[in-house]
Amino acid sequence: MTVTVSATLAVNEALEEKRRQGVRVLPLGFGEAGLPVHPVMRDQLSAGNGANAYGPVAGSTALREAAAGYWERRGLPTDPSMVIAGPGSKPLLYSLLLELGGDTAIAAPSWVSYAAQSRLVGCRPVMVPTATGQGGVPQPDLLHAAVTDARDQGRTVKAVVVTLPDNPTGTVASEETVRRLAEVARELDLVIISDEIYRDLVHPGDGEVRVHSPADFAPERTVISTGLSKNLALGGWRIGVLRLPDSEIGQRLRGGLLGVASEIWSSPAAPVQEAAAHAFTEPAELVDHIDRSRRLHGLVARGVADTFTAAGAEVPTPRAAFYLYPDFEPVRERLAAQHGITTGPELTGLLLDRFGMGVLPAVEFGESTDTLRMRVATSLLYGETEERRYAALSATDPLALPWISDHLERLSEVLDALLPDSPSGSVAAPAQVATSAV
Numbered sequence: 001m002t003v004t005v006s007a008t009l010a011v012n013e014a015l016e017e018k019r020r021q022g023v024r025v026l027p028l029g030f031g032e033a034g035l036p037v038h039p040v041m042r043d044q045l046s047a048g049n050g051a052n053a054y055g056p057v058a059g060s061t062a063l064r065e066a067a068a069g070y071w072e073r074r075g076l077p078t079d080p081s082m083v084i085a086g087p088g089s090k091p092l093l094y095s096l097l098l099e100l101g102g103d104t105a106i107a108a109p110s111w112v113s114y115a116a117q118s119r120l121v122g123c124r125p126v127m128v129p130t131a132t133g134q135g136g137v138p139q140p141d142l143l144h145a146a147v148t149d150a151r152d153q154g155r156t157v158k159a160v161v162v163t164l165p166d167n168p169t170g171t172v173a174s175e176e177t178v179r180r181l182a183e184v185a186r187e188l189d190l191v192i193i194s195d196e197i198y199r200d201l202v203h204p205g206d207g208e209v210r211v212h213s214p215a216d217f218a219p220e221r222t223v224i225s226t227g228l229s230k231n232l233a234l235g236g237w238r239i240g241v242l243r244l245p246d247s248e249i250g251q252r253l254r255g256g257l258l259g260v261a262s263e264i265w266s267s268p269a270a271p272v273q274e275a276a277a278h279a280f281t282e283p284a285e286l287v288d289h290i291d292r293s294r295r296l297h298g299l300v301a302r303g304v305a306d307t308f309t310a311a312g313a314e315v316p317t318p319r320a321a322f323y324l325y326p327d328f329e330p331v332r333e334r335l336a337a338q339h340g341i342t343t344g345p346e347l348t349g350l351l352l353d354r355f356g357m358g359v360l361p362a363v364e365f366g367e368s369t370d371t372l373r374m375r376v377a378t379s380l381l382y383g384e385t386e387e388r389r390y391a392a393l394s395a396t397d398p399l400a401l402p403w404i405s406d407h408l409e410r411l412s413e414v415l416d417a418l419l420p421d422s423p424s425g426s427v428a429a430p431a432q433v434a435t436s437a438v
């Protein structure tokens with residue numbers, strides 16, 4: 001089975017190539033947290049660097065206990081023996097799909113890797129649309145219909161994946177949506193895989209929302225995954241954890257997962273586990289760092305969202321993480337008349353080729369080709385050096401920092417050039433060779 005390079009990684013490479021050619025780029029494609037490593041985590045990692053033995057397959061006791069405490073503080077009592085650690089939540093999710101077998105219901109749109117992983121394990125995803133503003137959770141009634149239909153056709157559907165908060169939309173499904181989803185999953189006997197890797201990155205302030213896990217409503221069948229790649233920007237360290245339900249389903253999955261893990265990664269990197277165990281105890285300085293990160297994510301995501309709105313796109317208000325999902329449907333006719341564009345990939349292709357702007361079309365997230373939505377990741381705007389990223393984290397008004405405001409101005413310029421008579425309209429500016437010092 002052939003799986004192509006993940007779309008998010010591919011757009012990153014395309015932008016790198018543009019940069020090498022001297023083109024000024026707008027890096028809005030890659031979902032990296034874009035923030036420095038906290039000094040406490042650096043110290044923890046160095047302190048653990050003598051740990052060179054293979055450890056337990058499920059992860060160290062210290063890490064599993066710390067992760068259990070993390071969930072406990074979120075209202076989800078957890079037995080450490082039902083926690084499994086791995087080299088990132090992505091391989092843990094893959095192992096879970098492999099162990100479950102059968103087709104999986106997945107939200108459309110949803111993170112690029114669920115559908116790809118489902119295919120990798122030899123199954124087919126059942127794509128189910130989400131409602132606007134309720135990203136990451138398949139519409140419960142449509143889920144019911146789609147799974148029943150697939151089963152009527154002889155397919156075996158074993159699980160449903162939800163993302164709370166959501167990538168790609170940056171929204172957080174409501175309590176009601178999550179509750180209904182849990183009810184439908186129970187009715188259809190589906191395991192719920194709840195990817196909560198962005199849970200701690202809800203934007204603070206007036207619109208602050210609460211994240212509800214399906215484990216609150218269907219504890220016997222919900223597996224939660226999380227990690228440190230997003231809240232602490234440690235994607236390169238590769239560490240993730242699964243919380244299995246304390247039930248017959250959970251016990252069965254645990255045995256199978258440990259078998260898969262033992263044959264693929266043996267145990268997660270020991271020094272990283274030691275550092276992660278510390279992080280999951282949530283010491284005050286890391287909580288403060290995450291608080292400042294989510295504030296920055298919120299302000300920049302809102303600033304970028306406003307720029308898209310001014311250009312005529314419709315943008316569900318981002319509530320968490322560093323993504324937004326503008327829809328160019330309201331300007332479809334103008335895009336067709338001015339550029340001959342009728343599909344999402346044509347639109348994002350033009351933005352990349354003509355303006356050096358990297359974003360991903362909705363089709364990469366499981367939506368149809370003609371949809372004019374796109375995922376915009378805002379976290380690479382914080383700066384390319386550690387110094388700038390620290391400055392962004394501590395700025396009262398990060399949007400006023402020259403390198404961020406330059407990006408926002410460039411974005412306005414590009415969108416005006418795309419739609420010359422848009423509400424904020426000014427004169428077109430084609431792709432150019434970089435001259436700016438920022």
Ligand SMILES: Cc1ncc(COP(=O)(O)O)c(C=O)c1O
Pocket residue numbers: 031087088089090091111163167195197226227228229235238239240
């Ligand atoms: C929704 C979602 N889940 C999981 C991951 C990957 O996490 P990890 O680095 O823990 O493998 C990502 C990364 O982009 C993500 O967006």
